[in-house]
Amino acid sequence: MTNDTDAALSGKIMCHALWARDGRRLADFYATVLGTKVSRTFPDESGNNVAFAFHVNGAMYLFYTSESFQPPTWPEEELPFHMDFTFPDVEVAEKRLLQMGATKPGHQPGGKHWTVLLDPSGQPFCIHGTH
Template sequence: MPLQMTLRAITLDCPDPLALAAFYQEATGLEPHPKSDTDFAGLNYGDGLFIGFQRVDDYRAPRWPDQTAPQQFHLDFAFDDLDEAENRLLELGASKPGHQPNEDRWRVLIDPAGHPFCLVRG
């Protein structure tokens, strides 16, 4: 019988936790965790899921799609309108790499700390 596991938190390494939390707060509308500071910041989902951002000295950003500094994992966010979501996230500070494996179904963007994340159809 499988374990009954519930995902409660996802934490991303980064050089500036408050800045990366601010980017994702603007992108998602999530509430900042009240104890966020310069070493660890977080955002709260209403269902109990927590996205954390922890400071790492000598942080090396992933390289998409190059695997010399692999992404190891990425986040996916669902949207009804990929073009609208992409434009808004680019305005907030995301970037768009040239390599897009299936742009009609999803878009790969890079957050300000270098983490790839995907926009998928909702």
């Protein structure tokens, strides 16, 4: 007999939530990166849309607007979380992401293995070529 503390968990990610000064802009950015569009908005108690979402492969990506948001000071501070993306042609993807508002910091710890970019809110993410 197995008790509840020994049973394996089998959770699934339901939602990835990120904050930014402009949640809509960040939602549009990542929706484009993932080949979709923002499909849902959530208002605050005053009726102002403050959260923006889309779904990919059953998981929701949710982006909140927060006037007090401050981007991390990476690489000086360690990141508690970041996202990695793969693309069939990483050079083309990098150019397109930069056109969309990403920036490329000077610090590139991945060498030839990955490239670090900063999204429009200043949060780092990594891009890789498809292996």
